Every structure is written in C-alpha cells, then in structure tokens.
Amino acid sequence: MVDLLSVLASGILVGTVYAYMAYGLGLIYGVLRVVNLAHGAFLTLGVYVTWWLNTTFGMDPLVSILITVPLGFALGATVERTLVFRLRDSPPVTTLLLLFGVWLIVRNALYLIFGGADRSLLTSYSLESLAVGPLTLSIPRLIVSGFSLLGFVVLALMLKRTWSGLALRAVAQDREAAALSGVPVNRVWAVAFGIGSALAMSAGSLMSLFYSVTPEFGARFLLKSFCVVVLGGLTNIGGILVAGIGLGIAEDLTAFYIHTGYRDVVSFLVLTAALVMRRADSD
Amino acid sequence: MSSFARRQVLLGVGALGGLALLAPLLLANPYSSRLAQLLFLNVLLASAWNLVGGFAGQISFGNASLFGVGAYATSMLWLAGFHPFFTMPAAAVLAALYGVAWGWPCLRLRGPYFAIATIGVAEATRIVANHIEAAGGASGLTLPLEEDLGPVLLYALGAVLAVAAVLVSAAVRRSRLGLGLIALREDAQAAAASGVNVARQQVTVFAITAALTGLAGGYYAVFTLYVVPEKVFGFDLSISLVLMVLVGGIGTVMGPVLGAGIYLFLEQFVLASLADIHLAAFGALLIFIILLEPRGAAPRVAQFVRLIRRRAG
Numbered sequence: 168m169v170d171l172l173s174v175l176a177s178g179i180l181v182g183t184v185y186a187y188m189a190y191g192l193g194l195i196y197g198v199l200r201v202v203n204l205a206h207g208a209f210l211t212l213g214v215y216v217t218w219w220l221n222t223t224f225g226m227d228p229l230v231s232i233l234i235t236v237p238l239g240f241a242l243g244a245t246v247e248r249t250l251v252f253r254l255r256d257s258p259p260v261t262t263l264l265l266l267f268g269v270w271l272i273v274r275n276a277l278y279l280i281f282g283g284a285d286r287s288l289l290t291s292y293s294l295e296s297l298a299v300g301p302l303t304l305s306i307p308r309l310i311v312s313g314f315s316l317l318g319f320v321v322l323a324l325m326l327k328r329t330w331s332g333l334a335l336r337a338v339a340q341d342r343e344a345a346a347l348s349g350v351p352v353n354r355v356w357a358v359a360f361g362i363g364s365a366l367a368m369s370a371g372s373l374m375s376l377f378y379s380v381t382p383e384f385g386a387r388f389l390l391k392s393f394c395v396v397v398l399g400g401l402t403n404i405g406g407i408l409v410a411g412i413g414l415g416i417a418e419d420l421t422a423f424y425i426h427t428g429y430r431d432v433v434s435f436l437v438l439t440a441a442l443v444m445r446r447a448d449s450d
Numbered sequence: 451m452s453s454f455a456r457r458q459v460l461l462g463v464g465a466l467g468g469l470a471l472l473a474p475l476l477l478a479n480p481y482s483s484r485l486a487q488l489l490f491l492n493v494l495l496a497s498a499w500n501l502v503g504g505f506a507g508q509i510s511f512g513n514a515s516l517f518g519v520g521a522y523a524t525s526m527l528w529l530a531g532f533h534p535f536f537t538m539p540a541a542a543v544l545a546a547l548y549g550v551a552w553g554w555p556c557l558r559l560r561g562p563y564f565a566i567a568t569i570g571v572a573e574a575t576r577i578v579a580n581h582i583e584a585a586g587g588a589s590g591l592t593l594p595l596e597e598d599l600g601p602v603l604l605y606a607l608g609a610v611l612a613v614a615a616v617l618v619s620a621a622v623r624r625s626r627l628g629l630g631l632i633a634l635r636e637d638a639q640a641a642a643a644s645g646v647n648v649a650r651q652q653v654t655v656f657a658i659t660a661a662l663t664g665l666a667g668g669y670y671a672v673f674t675l676y677v678v679p680e681k682v683f684g685f686d687l688s689i690s691l692v693l694m695v696l697v698g699g700i701g702t703v704m705g706p707v708l709g710a711g712i713y714l715f716l717e718q719f720v721l722a723s724l725a726d727i728h729l730a731a732f733g734a735l736l737i738f739i740i741l742l743e744p745r746g747a748a749p750r751v752a753q754f755v756r757l758i759r760r761r762a763g
Contacts (some may be wrong), residue, residue, distance in 0.1 A: 259562065
C-alpha cells in the first residue's frame with residue numbers, strides 16, 4: 168500500500184512537470200498550426216544552459232529560469248521569423264520537416280560544445296527529502312512541481328487577462344477573423360513561437376534538477392510532450408495538466424510493477440492510441 | 451501483355467544487364483562492393499518509403515520498425531538453420547504483417563498526426579526489441595560468416611531487390627491504386643467523395659512498403675552479419691529515408707533512386723571528412739531542400755536530360 172502511494176505521489180510530481188514541459192508544444196500548434204519538432208531542442212538547450220550556469224557561476228537552477236525564459240523567447244521568435252514564417256502556406260508536414268532540420272543542427276551544436284557525456288548538476292537540496300506520513304517525497308521534485316504549477320497560473324493569467332493573451336487566443340480560434348479585426352497576426356505568430364520555446368527552455372531548467380542530460384535528451388521528452396498534448400487537448404491548460412499527471416502515474420506504475428525498461432514504452436503507446444482514438448481531423 | 455508491362459520487363463532486364471556489366475568494376479575490392487550493397491539497400495528503402503510517403507503523402511518516421519522486423523526475421527531463421535536467401539520471403543511477410551497491424555489504425559490519421567504516431571510506434575518497437583532476450587536483447591545477434599555467400603551473390607541479390615523495388619514503384623504509380631493515392635494526397639475529402647476507398651488503398655500500399663522494407667532488413671542482415679536494435683530499429687534510419695526521398699524528389703519513381711545515390715555519396719565521401727558536423731550538415735540540407743528545392747533533384751535532372759536530348763537530336 169505504501170509502495171502504491173509513493174508510486175502515485177512520485178507520478179503526480181513528475182506529471183506536473185510533464186504538463187509544463189508539453190504546454191509550449193500545444194500553444195504553438197494552437198496558434199500557428201505547426202508541429203514544433205524542434206521542441207526537444209529547446210528543452211535540451213534549457214537543461215544545458217542551466218547546467219552551464221550552475222557549474223560555471225554556481226547559479227541555482229531555479230534562478231536560471233530568469234535567463235532561460237527570455238533566451239528561449241528570443242530563439243523561438245527568431246526561428247519563427249527566419250524559417251517557419253516562409254512556409255506559412257505550405258502543408259504542415261513541410262514545416263515539421265523543416266523544424267526537424269533545426270533540431271538536428273542544435274543537437275550537433277550541443278555535441279560540439281558539451282560533448283556526448285552525461286551531464287548532471289547537484290544543488291544543496293538535490294538529495295533532500297521530506298517525510299509526509301509514511302511517504303518520503305523528494306524535495307527537488309516538490310519544488311519543480313510547485314514551480315510548474317506556478318508557471319501554469321502565470322500563463323493562464325496572461326492568456327486570460329492581457330491584450331497579448333487575447334490576441335493569441337483570437338488567432339488560435341480563427342486566423343482570418345483575427346486579422347480582419349486588426350490583430351497583427353504575423354507578430355502574434357512570432358510571440359506564440361517565442362512563448363512556446365521559452366516554456367520549453369524553462370522546463371529544461373526545472374528538469375535539470377533531477378535528470379542528467381546528453382544531446383539526445385530531447386527525443387524522449389519530445390514524444391512525451393506530444394503524448395500529453397494530444398491526450399489533454401492542444402491548448403486546454405486543465406486538460407494538459409490532467410494528461411501530464413496521468414502519464415506520470417502510468418509511467419511510474421509500469422516502471423514499478425512491470426519493468427523499469429518499459430517506462431518509455433507507455434508514453435509511446437498511449438500517444439499512438441490517443442491519436443488514433445481522437446481520429447484527428449484531416450490536417 | 452500490355453505495352454506498359456512489356457516496357458517494364460524490358461527496363462528491368464536492361465537495368466539488371468547494366469548492373470551485371472558494372473559488376474566487375476563494383477566488385478573490384480571489398481570497399482566498392484560494400485558501397486554497391488549500400489546503394490541497393492538505399493534504393494530499396496527509399497523506393498519503399500516513397501510509395502506511402504510520396505504517392506499518398508503520408509510521411510512516416512517509423513519505417514525502421516519494419517526494417518528491424520525484416521532484419522531480425524532473417525537473422526533468427528538463419529540461426530535456426532535456414533539458408534539466408536530462403537529467409538527473405540519470411541522477412542517480407544512478417545514486416546508486412548507488422549506494418550498492417552500498426553498501419554491499419556494509424557493510417558486513418560493524416561499529415562502531422564500520422565507522422566507523430568509513426569514515431570511513437572517505432573520508438574516503442576525499438577525499446578521492446580531491446581528487451582527481448584530470445585533475440586539477443588540490446589546486444590543483438592551476430593551471424594555466421596559463410597563462404598558460399600560471396601560478394602558476387604550478395605551483389606546479385608541486392609541488384610534484383612533494388613530493380614524490383616523500382617519496378618513495383620513504377621507499377622504502383624501507374625495503377626488504379628496509385629491514382630487513388632495521389633488523389634488522396636491532393637485532397638482526401640474529394641478523393642473519398644469520388645469513390646476512392648481511402649482506408650483500404652492506404653493500407654494496401656503500406657503493406658507493399660512494409661514488405662519491401664522488410665526485404666531490405668533481411669538483405670542488410672545478410673551482408674552486415676550483425677543486427678542490433680539501436681541500429682535496425684533506430685530513429686536515425688527512419689530519418690535517413692525521409693532525407694533520401696526529399697533530396698531525390700518526393701512522389702516520383704526515379705526520385706528515390708537518385709536520392710539514394712546522392713545520400714550514399716554524401717554519407718561516404720563528404721561526411722566522412724566532416725564527422726563532427728554530420729548531423730548539422732543533414733539538418734542544413736533538409737532546411738535547404740524544403741525552403742529552396744522542395745521538389746528535390748529529380749526535376750533538375752530531368753531538365754538536364756531533356757537538354758542533352760535536344761542537343762543530340
């Protein structure tokens with residue numbers, strides 16, 4: 168029983184991070200109708216930047232969010248302006264392949280700069296844990312989970328209360344109607360791509376607290392992000408949160424009761440099943 | 451025999467004859483015969499991918515799952531005592547069955563959704579393959595070196611498979627099935643409304659793709675004598691197919707052949723000297739093609755051929 172409870176608790180904590188990590192992918196798809204295959208690149212880049220700031224300047228990973236967010240925004244907006252924008256009228260698969268090219272380049276750059284070895288960082292609280300009744304919860308996971316929830320609240324407020332948020336939602340709903348009402352659609356696209364990438368990079372900062380990283384880091388988490396976003400509904404914050412937690416729990420149950428090696432199989436199978444069951448409308 | 455079929459047979463015999471004439475040159479040393487094997491492999495894989503990726507417009511990032519099934523089918527039957535060449539049909543059939551098993555549900559998805567679903571299937575397959583102890587687990591299977599499987603025989607097998615794949619591709623392109631697929635690619639709703647059985651046509655062509663990809667896997671096992679999940683089920687393999695076809699010219703019969711050759715050349719000669727940046731080079735190439743030459747090299751080559759003919763005639 169205690170086993171099951173601790174598996175559930177750890178699944179929930181990881182699941183909130185999954186949701187946060189995935190949200191940027193959903194936002195970009197919602198607004199631009201583009202599948203951001205470079206999402207994994209931004210996640211990985213976020214972990215590396217955080218790792219580098221920590222090992223060089225001793226910066227706490229949580230503080231480095233202040234750097235990864237604007238950096239992610241700038242990089243994302245640049246990719247949109249220089250590459251994605253040119254394909255605005257092409258079939259979605261073309262953009263997907265283009266962004267895959269970006270991912271390959273980033274992966275290669277990371278190999279050149281950091282090498283292929285596993286990198287991980289250690290903070291003063293990395294190994295701490297908190298006893299709650301019979302459960303032992305890891306402090307980094309609690310913190311990361313809390314920050315993810317906080318991120319969601321900030322994002323929800325931004326989308327609901329600010330003019331930019333309104334513009335984003337308008338373009339997501341109906342691009343042409345938004346343009347006719349005077350929303351600068353081009354700028355909204357760049358902003359959406361920027362926010363999506365900023366979310367991915369800051370998710371990388373959070374994940375650096377309990378994952379080690381290689382340049383291949385992004386692939387696994389890109390697929391998990393797809394899984395969460397498809398299950399949860401592309402831009403539905405609540406749905407994504409539930410889907411993230413669901414995936415976190417399902418993975419931990421599999422790892423604990425079946426085989427640790429099969430942890431990732433769960434997300435891939437759930438992803439495919441979710442896609443097929445939704446029978447997502449053509450293009 | 452229709453005139454198309456007659457022409458196909460002639461072209462096939464001609465291509466095989468040409469390859470037979472080239473054989474002494476390509477079999478001159480172990481390296482050149484390995485290059486020929488890889489070229490045949492690439493042509494087979496790229497032509498197979500193009501059937502569903504080019505004609506039907508369904509981009510698959512998961513063909514490695516079919517390749518791996520073929521490679522393992524051949525390897526395991528070989529180790530069980532069958533002659534490697536006779537394991538080929540089994541590789542094709544098993545890969546086709548596996549392809550239909552996941553293609554049937556997934557092909558109902560279109561565009562990016564299908565592409566993502568194929569990544570999910572392929573990655574799940576790779577992880578599971580890593581854990582099957584009966585198939586050697588993560589360390590894979592090493593196959594026996596057999597004297598009678600010399601370079602000449604491997605060359606002949608590869609040439610037959612590659613030429614067959616191109617002929618199949620040309621036949622599909624011309625058939626009712628191919629027309630239906632192209633209609634589907636251009637406008638799925640209109641195709642369905644005009645009486646194209648969208649679901650069945652896609653699954654049919656995907657079964658052909660899968661069988662050819664499985665054959666490629668079997669061929670790969672026979673000439674490398676070593677299969678390991680990270681390689682034969684690997685994502686990199688799936689990606690290289692997409693690149694080959696895009697480089698050569700997607701949705702054409704000769705595009706994949708051209709792309710297979712260009713890719714092999716890049717891989718062997720250009721990237722060998724730029725090993726550190728080969729991922730970035732492929733990424734840059736992908737971006738370049740998509741932004742500037744979305745139709746690949748095939749139209750340019752066709753233009754060139756026409757120009758030569760006009761000069762000559």
